[in-house]
Amino acid sequence: MTDAAPASAGSSFAPLRRPVFAVLWAATVLGNIGSFMRDVASSWLVTDLSASPTAVALIQTAATLPVFLLAIPAGVLSDILDRRRFLIFVQLVLAAVSGTLLLLSRTGSLTVEYLIALTFVGGIGAALMGPTWQSIVPELVPREDLKGAVALNSLGINIARAIGPAAGGLILASFGAAVTYGMDVLSYVFVIGALLWWKRPAVADSGLSENFLGAFRAGLRYTRASKELHRVLLRAAAFFLFASAVWALLPLVARQMLGGSAGFYGVLLGAVGAGAIAGALVMPRLRRRLDADGLVLLASLISAAVMGALVFAPPQWAAVGLLLLLGMGWIAALTTFNSVAQAILPNWVRGRGLAVYLTVFNGAMAAGSFGWGLVAREVGVPSTLVVSAVGLAVVALLFHRARLPAGEADLQASRHWPEPLLAEPVAHDRGPVLIQVEYRIRQQDRAAFLEAIRRLSQERLRDGAYAWGVVEHTGDTERVVEWFLVESWAEHLRQHHRVSHADADLQNEVVRFHIGPDKPEVHHFLAL
Structure with a gap:
């Protein structure tokens, strides 16, 4: 109030x-x-x-x-x-x-x-x-x-x-x-x-309360x-x-x-x-x-x-x-x-x-x-x-050598993630959820890309993921997939609201290594 x-x-x-x-x-x-x-x-x-x-x-x-x-x-x-x-x-x-x-x-x-x-x-x-x-x-x-x-x-x-x-x-x-x-x-x-x-005013229920x-x-x-x-x-x-x-x-x-x-x-x-x-x-x-x-x-x-x-x-x-x-x-x-x-x-x-x-x-x-x-x-x-x-x-x-962080990053929510595509409504308690982001990366950019995406992994893990990894396709070495696991569909939706402007900057660093006319493909999978 x-x-x-x-x-x-x-x-x-x-x-x-x-x-x-x-x-x-x-x-x-x-x-x-x-x-x-x-x-x-x-x-x-x-x-x-x-x-x-x-x-x-x-x-x-x-x-x-x-x-x-x-x-x-x-x-x-x-x-x-x-x-x-x-x-x-x-x-x-x-x-x-x-x-x-x-x-x-x-x-x-x-x-x-x-x-x-x-x-x-x-x-x-x-x-x-x-x-x-x-x-x-x-x-x-x-x-x-x-x-x-x-x-x-x-x-x-x-x-x-x-x-x-x-x-x-x-x-x-x-x-x-x-x-x-x-x-x-x-x-x-x-x-x-x-x-x-x-x-105190009543707090509206967003449907994503924890x-x-x-x-x-x-x-x-x-x-x-x-x-x-x-x-x-x-x-x-x-x-x-x-x-x-x-x-x-x-x-x-x-x-x-x-x-x-x-x-x-x-x-x-x-x-x-x-x-x-x-x-x-x-x-x-x-x-x-x-x-x-x-x-x-x-x-x-x-x-x-x-x-x-x-x-x-x-x-x-x-x-x-x-x-x-x-x-x-x-x-x-x-x-x-x-x-x-x-x-x-x-x-x-x-x-x-x-x-x-x-x-x-x-x-x-x-x-x-x-x-x-x-x-x-x-x-x-x-x-x-x-x-x-x-x-x-x-x-x-x-x-004294273990320097304290400057704390100057913009941590306001960016809300830049698009809403996931759904064939039918998903119950909030369903999970775990596997998210895959598919990139195409040139061989000469591989080392720099991996360095950037490992920094990004800290954001994924902070905002809701409990496991994270990055893999390459055996038949196409330029095809690289980042994956992370979130415990429920509701937690992944909360993750959408937690991503900050500083996190968006990290994601842009990673995406700049992606080649191709389209953005990296994002896929969502639910456990059966």
Whole structure:
């Protein structure tokens, strides 16, 4: 749903002139503030319940592991369910988690096991909500305001990160855990109210809607075939695996190394959020001087330097300054990886592709948090910070050669494939479907043709094919046939709608080698 309110295209704050976006954005900021308050209370309470670094790190693991496990199914669900109702359901689940924490802390019944289990359930809610919220943004604003809306979402998260931890730490120190959890429950009331107020238009059924398993397989096929996405995932995993150490061990750093209270821990997290906001403001200038690879390298070196400096247990005021720098480095890495992933994903698979990215991000964070907790138990927190800082710097320099994709291809649907000829209607669930494209290629052009068509094969596999090949005729060596298999007739029709302008350019490269007065012949075959 988009409003007719005027907005100046290109303005960073133009989306806020759209009432639906503004209300949902404000409600989400409040909801995220409540979530950060809950996380501060849980992270601090576990240090009261257990002095084990492993138990402390398990809170971070429990929060991020569900996103690793469920992000892809959540991305699929966001495409096949009513997103508004789905988001309301998730908010109710999250409110129930915080309500249970409130009751347990109020009655003195909270244990490490309960805290980890409920944090895990809250992580499930976060896993379901992330891809869905990103998917509704294009419904709330017109295309010209989409970049501004994405930037405002990032700004909103960091506003919440700056306010929530600090407020949570102060409320925890002043009034206790029950009140802190109660504030989180109250924040969900605003989010649910905003979602109920939003009257989302019904989505027309195109007849090609995907079911869960089919959409799941299509997302995995795309991920498996996209080499550009592989590079983003590899670089993100390398960064977050090592950078997770500071997040997993920060409660122990604040309490044991810096001698701080719950309020000071909240201030440290708030400093990260404030640093992220400052980083977001200077990012446009940095992007003019550094490409994506340069930004990731800078973010890695800043994060490594902060972890190394914390080893010396600086004064509390200096630690706050270091966490401000960490926030700047963190937002530089997050926005760079996310924006590159967004740029290389076409609209039809964006939710699922981003879900895969979130899976890698949270999987690296969960594995790293758990691993660094085990290391800290054996060698201590300071030594663990040294190892992670050195590892992050070394990995950043090594992986700097694995260049991130530019993301400049035109991924809008080209719709240039003609509709297949049918002798009679074909049921959508019939399959598999064999598609053959017959070319005539001169012998002297064979090598260049094969190089071009193998690049094209990646497009076929990304957009729906599960097998691909190219063969020559035994009786006529100039006759070459490209073939690929798609699981159903409906999936092949979806393939027609997925081909982008960049894919069309690849196809034109291949077709230019074809000789003859007519275009290459295309044939469709259905399994009997």
